[in-house]
Amino acid sequence: MVERARDVRLEDLATTAETLRERPLPAWDSMSHFADDPERARRYLMVLDTINFSFWLPEGMPGPRPGGYTQMAERLRDVYRGGAGLEDPDSLAVIDAETLGRLLGPFPMLAERAQALNELGRHGYDGLVGETAVDTARNFAEELVSYRDVSGYDGRQVPFLKRAQIVAADLLGAGLAGFPDLDQLTCFADYKLPQVLRHLGALEYSPPLAARVDGWVELQSGEPAEVEIRAATVVAVERLREELTHRGRRLTSVEVDWLLWHSAQEVFPMRPYHRVRGIYY
Template sequence: MAGKTNRGRRTRRQARRMTPKNHTGFTDKIRHAAAEVAAMAKHVRLNGDKISAYTAALLRARKPQMTALDNQTLGGGKTVEQKAAYALALDAVNFGSGYFELARESGVALEYAELALHLRAAFDNEGFDRPAAWAEVTPARCHDIFRIPAGAHPRLDELMVLFARHLNEAGQRIIADYAGQVANLLESAGGSAEGLAFLVGGWQGFADVADYRGISVPIYKRAQIFAADVWLSFGGTGAAAFHDMQNLTIFADNMVPHVLRHAGVLTYTPDLAARVDAGAEITAGSEEETELRAVSIHAVERMRAAAATMDGHAGITAVNLDHILWNRGYEADLIDLPRHRTLTVFY
């Protein structure tokens, strides 16, 4: 009995130690830096005069909602731990969009949907629902989990090395800091989505910060989407009854700029547009890539401000708009048009 009591105390001490006491302003810094980049941008222009009309048209036609894929994946699991663990493992490997075309050319099915569904299967049927399993996972095991044949393409082999590395870190951090329970990580966030993003944003694999002409530009796409995925998993209740979902920004990847570009909200320079349309690699951390992401964040903040003045949309969040825009990108007129392609661990 004494041993059980001591283990319980150790868990509580660890949770207290990791409480996000300094998270206030975490996402404000993202918004501020995005606005700075938008003001200085040379490759991506925000057309502010398009914001109100486009926002109104978008919200008339669409509502934020869980997709069938979300229900299949994030909707799985029965306990707090099972749900939280899936969301963390998913967002530990929620990147690779720059590799998708290479996969198609190699005859390999690789998209977000495949990753999420294969991971769900590994959780449900293969004992991969424990941080201890992630802490020891190998690239070879990742090839098996995500159905990526070894040797199909050197870059895909590289991606599985990265997946293993990020899962290793997530598992090891949960074991070291949260007594092996992702539920303890959620508890440590204190009911704050921003606090949860702040906590995992401190991990190396989630440290999504660019340098833009001497300015530090925090983006933290995967840290923020983890908080949002937890919120979706629990329907905003219980362990995910976050009081500050409105503080999160969009999850800046290559989909939102793509949608905003074709809506006329963003304009790329002719050179950047030609490179994107040709499928050329846009280097991770380059001025162009940072502008694509940061200007998109600022654009959606402007859209949210516009929505707040419209009947019935006063409480809309950047997360709501991100869901709408991401789903818009999968509609028939946009899905086959090229998005910018970057080999990165952040999206």
């Protein structure tokens, strides 16, 4: 579909590949994540990834700024250390937005985050983590609606499964699983990866889409341009992985994702990321 895309196209990947070629892989951030007990840490990551979406706030929004993913990970870590009971499926099944906000802070979409946790609590943890990364991602996407990240485009279904795949990668990265098939996962199509890929010249937007993104105009989840951005991100990472292999560095797509995501935290200034309000990323 990327070849038929109307608003997003791939450009030269050489600059991006060279930028990443010598960059060290980031280590798992054990300080920001709960790691005091392996079984509780697995539950912690499943809870964290269930609410791992949509951290951006409108420009000029009054009130406290809750922060992003790392701040949520740290606040949930502290909840687990304090024994507030958030890991218990029965507690998750009935948690509401007010309680979640009191525990974690004023993140956007608290009602949607609470609903996703309700679903996880009703299901329970059993049967979600499989023997492989692919099995784990599939289980989450099939068993939990909030993880079923599939978009329509020109009559086709396009599965991204960002959070379903990231659960498997997080469990592996934290040393809580020994999946042999990390190379079978794609990158995690979010809003930071296409931002840095565009900054490095790997992605180009049409003038109308560029004007919307650069003007902080919110895109709608599932609209063609938004699906094109995410699809082009996945393809760009796959081609970057191949390009890096040609340059002597063999990585998985997930590892390329990690390099790009961490790069995006360090580059300033950059043009804005595309803004979409939804539960999938």
